[in-house]
Amino acid sequence: MGDSQRPRIAVSSCLLGAPVRYNGGHSQDRFLRHLLSEHVDWVPICPEMEIGLGTPRDTLRLEYAPGGPRLITGTTRQDHTESIGTLAASRIARLDADGYVFKAKSPSCGVHGVALHRGPTVVDHRQRGLFAAAVLAACPLLPVEDEGRLHDPVLREAFVERVFAHARLRALLDGDWRPRDLMAFQARHKMQIMSHASYQETGRLAAASGTRPRDRLAVEYAEAFQRALANRTTVGRHVNTLQHCLGMLDLDGLRRDDLLDVIESYRGRQVALSVPIALLRHHARGEKAAYLQEQTYFRPYPDELALRNHIAP
Numbered sequence: 001m002g003d004s005q006r007p008r009i010a011v012s013s014c015l016l017g018a019p020v021r022y023n024g025g026h027s028q029d030r031f032l033r034h035l036l037s038e039h040v041d042w043v044p045i046c047p048e049m050e051i052g053l054g055t056p057r058d059t060l061r062l063e064y065a066p067g068g069p070r071l072i073t074g075t076t077r078q079d080h081t082e083s084i085g086t087l088a089a090s091r092i093a094r095l096d097a098d099g100y101v102f103k104a105k106s107p108s109c110g111v112h113g114v115a116l117h118r119g120p121t122v123v124d125h126r127q128r129g130l131f132a133a134a135v136l137a138a139c140p141l142l143p144v145e146d147e148g149r150l151h152d153p154v155l156r157e158a159f160v161e162r163v164f165a166h167a168r169l170r171a172l173l174d175g176d177w178r179p180r181d182l183m184a185f186q187a188r189h190k191m192q193i194m195s196h197a198s199y200q201e202t203g204r205l206a207a208a209s210g211t212r213p214r215d216r217l218a219v220e221y222a223e224a225f226q227r228a229l230a231n232r233t234t235v236g237r238h239v240n241t242l243q244h245c246l247g248m249l250d251l252d253g254l255r256r257d258d259l260l261d262v263i264e265s266y267r268g269r270q271v272a273l274s275v276p277i278a279l280l281r282h283h284a285r286g287e288k289a290a291y292l293q294e295q296t297y298f299r300p301y302p303d304e305l306a307l308r309n310h311i312a313p
Contacts, residue, residue: 005171006041007163010095012103013044015147020046024056027103029147031156039302040163043097047108047131051083060107062127064118071107071130081130084108088134095139098170099163102132104148111136111146141226142166157307162229164301165192169225173218179209182221189225191297195241197228235312239267241297242276248292249283259283266312274308 013020016037017028049055058073060080070081102109108131116124128136136144143162150156172185186199186206193199205212205221212220242263246256259279265271277298284292292298301307 005167006039007098007167008041008043008096009036009163010043010045010097010100012101012106012109012147013046013049014103015101016042016044018044018046020049020055022048022055022057022059027147029150031150032101032147035305036160039305043095045091047084047087047091051080051087053080062107062114062116062130064116064123069116069127069130084130085134088131092135092138095135097142098166099143099145099159100135101150101159102129102144102146104146106132108132109146111144112149141223141230143230153307153310154313157310158232160305160307161192161300162226165189165229165296166226168296169222173222182206182209182217187291188294189296191241191245191292191295192300193225193228194244195233195237195297197231199228202228235267235269238273239263242266242280245280245284245292245295245297249280249287249289251283251287255283269312272309272311274306277308 011032012027014025014027015029016033017026019026021027048057048060058075058078060071061074062069063072064070070079071084072079072081102111104110104112105114106129107114108129110127110129111132112128113125114127114129115122116127132144135142143159143166145155145159150159168189169185172181175181183206186202190199190203193202201224202221205217205224209217209221243260246259246263249256251259259276262271262276262279266273266276280292281298283289284298
């Protein structure tokens, strides 16, 4: 149920090529606009345009104030803090998205490393843009990144994996699901969860799906599932998951040893994760191992994105 669901991703409009930046330009990102666009539906948002600033416009910056940073125009000295806060509350109330990609370093949309000014001096480089900060505070488990960090292959793969998992969960819980559907969802995601965290909590909640109030269970399961996938996976966790999958296959000694060698090569940073994954998928098909073939761990997002082809750092 819902395995082919297209994610909905909110995004800073300029990253898709909209000419909404302060200078009338854009910051189109190739991965987002030309690769990921084939597989997701975008929800473009430009807070500065939505509060009526227009383009081109005076630049904005975060300025120190005792009650917290203020969003001030650099030349005209207009304060847009309240306007951005009001917009954020409105957008959050109707934000039906599986993830969010923000414009890096923006005083409204930056997630990391936004400058805070005190007079002419930058006194801090660790702030968040005011709009982004409001979204993250209200939606702490929402997959979020900025386009700068998505240039890192590890962070890119982690974000896209979470977004597609979030979409599959949304498709399930938005439908007329029954206890057996939640248990089947948990079963298909077991190896994927294992590569991030323990699957005990999500497993316990899924097993209780026939005895717990439906609405409350949906909330608790969603939170547990999203928390698990928010944990950064590691080479060691992947090795453990790969070995666990191998243990479910009835292979002869030679084929088993070959797979173990490939898994060890991945552990030693000699091959990409895509190599043992491809071999396990191949053997799962050959052995007609239905349980393994259905695992989202082997295809957490469309293969065309090819996000597991890098050597782990």
